Amino acid sequence: MNHPIFYRPEMNVADLSCGSPSAGKPAAFMEMLRRNRLASRTKTFEPVTKEDLYLVHDKEFVDGVFDGTILNGFENNDPRVAQACLYTVGSMVAAAQYAHTSWTAVCSPTSGFHHAGYARAGGYCTFNGLMVAAAKLLEGDSRRRVGILDCDMHRGDGTEDILAHKPELSRRICHLTSGRYFYEGERASDFFAWLRSSITLLNAFGCDVVLYQAGADQHIKDPLGGLLTSEEISRRDRMVFNGIRAGVAWNLAGGYQTVTGKTEVQRLAPVLDIHVQTRVQAGLVSLQPAAR
Numbered sequence: 560m561n562h563p564i565f566y567r568p569e570m571n572v573a574d575l576s577c578g579s580p581s582a583g584k585p586a587a588f589m590e591m592l593r594r595n596r597l598a599s600r601t602k603t604f605e606p607v608t609k610e611d612l613y614l615v616h617d618k619e620f621v622d623g624v625f626d627g628t629i630l631n632g633f634e635n636n637d638p639r640v641a642q643a644c645l646y647t648v649g650s651m652v653a654a655a656q657y658a659h660t661s662w663t664a665v666c667s668p669t670s671g672f673h674h675a676g677y678a679r680a681g682g683y684c685t686f687n688g689l690m691v692a693a694a695k696l697l698e699g700d701s702r703r704r705v706g707i708l709d710c711d712m713h714r715g716d717g718t719e720d721i722l723a724h725k726p727e728l729s730r731r732i733c734h735l736t737s738g739r740y741f742y743e744g745e746r747a748s749d750f751f752a753w754l755r756s757s758i759t760l761l762n763a764f765g766c767d768v769v770l771y772q773a774g775a776d777q778h779i780k781d782p783l784g785g786l787l788t789s790e791e792i793s794r795r796d797r798m799v800f801n802g803i804r805a806g807v808a809w810n811l812a813g814g815y816q817t818v819t820g821k822t823e824v825q826r827l828a829p830v831l832d833i834h835v836q837t838r839v840q841a842g843l844v845s846l847q848p849a850a851r
């Protein structure tokens with residue numbers, strides 16, 4: 560099944576020279592999907608507001624990033640970055656809410672969330688869209704629970720920081736980040752054992768929705784990664800989509816392989832190919848709700 564993808568052009572920042580591909584990756588990913596005839600079911604959504612960001616971030620930090628007195632996650636104060644974040648975070652919120660009501664796998668073509676902490680930006684992450692999406696879901700019903708399964712190569716230290724500042728949220732969010740345990744060159748079999756037990760934990764926690772960071776930087780050839788082959792990344796995605804007993808909202812997260820090329824799509828092709836495969840794997844399953 561070709562599942563929905565929450566995309567708007569305002570999610571991108573063109574020509575941001577920052578060393579990370581993520582500012583223009585949503586548009587490049589959508590172009591790659593179109594070439595593979597996988598871009599149908601694209602849905603629009605509303606951006607979040609600053610008030611939504613205040614749910615998980617310090618107000619002075621949010622306001623400082625918007626007025627340019629505090630650097631964003633790209634370590635500049637280009638006002639377009641904060642503005643685009645209202646749309647990237649909005650995409651994650653919309654995907655999570657759709658996954659919750661539909662019990663399907665839903666795509667948010669976003670990156671740049673998990674290093675953003677309560678009052679700090681960094682590592683190409685300005686605001687934490689995972690935590691905003693979780694907080695917005697939890698605000699709707701006191702019985703709800705959310706999982707965050709972070710399979711980016713790097714540790715979700717910003718998410719951990721927000722959870723430490725927000726005990727009322729941390730009781731209802733199960734956050735598991737593989738970057739806390741796995742580094743370049745470690746055994747794939749150990750990662751898969753961790754993933755299997757993480758899926759069991761999330762199902763036992765009773766998640767209504769799981770937010771899944773399907774990072775491409777876990778790839779063995781990634782300059783900031785080095786853990787899984789292409790086949791193993793597809794196996795990872797299949798395990799998640801087949802194993803989670805809840806709606807799944809997945810996003811792109813990191814990926815830093817590049818090749819020479821004239822266009823962004825050409826330069827990012829190795830990373831975009833990995834993300835396209837995640838979309839294919841997600842489309843092959845129909846998720847089963849938890850029996851409870």
Ligand SMILES: [Zn+2]
Pocket residue numbers: 711712713774776812813814
């Ligand atoms: Zn990463």
